[in-house]
Amino acid sequence: MRVSLELVMVGVSDVDRAKRFYAEVLGWGCDHDQRVSDDLRFVQVTPPGSACSIAFGQGITPLRPGDQKGLQAVVDDADAARADLLARGVECTEVDEMAWGRFVFFNDPDGNAWILQQVPARG
Template identity: 65%
Template sequence: MSDITMRLELVQVPVSDVDRAKAFYVEQLGFNADHDHQVSDELRFVQLTPPGSACSIAIGTGMSEMAPGSVQGLQLVVEDADAAHAALSARGVEVGDVQDFPWGRFVFLSDPDGNGWAVQQIVRP
């Protein structure tokens, strides 16, 4: 297996209202809207990518049995947690205070369904 390259490029995030979630991720978090396809009456696929990221998220209908809001611990890495906090707050995102840990500085937030995100500034010794 060591000769096989594997890249994580897509993570499903279960939501109850695709349009509301898409608006949150694009308008408030600043993700790029890559795809939005209504494949059939039962299947809609929306792919959204954080700026500068090689990994995207997929939201939609008919893609998963996961309950909306059940994904926790998704993580975005930024250069400056304070700047990210200020920018997200200015866009109307409810974010907690910047928290300092030995392994990084974090801002925590949830999407409208309660899927949990951490925004991390990596702290190097």
């Protein structure tokens, strides 16, 4: 059986602020922004090159803002990813060297915690 993770929910306190952060600051593509009713709005963004998107909005998840910790994406180059985050005005850590990869950590405006991993060369 094939299983493909394609959507992860993220709790946010301000949908427009989150959309600005992910789509404008980070430069992730905004796939959907649909207001279904006064109580339901669905926003979906996708990191460049990713098969998995994130969704946030109003009335779509019981997650509280900042509850998501350890969201992880793989990058080709941790140094370049860090430089890109800094150039976009995003606070992030120095590159953290570990035996299982090189990592950069940052948070969205609500405190949802992201990890960018450069996977070590295999072999």
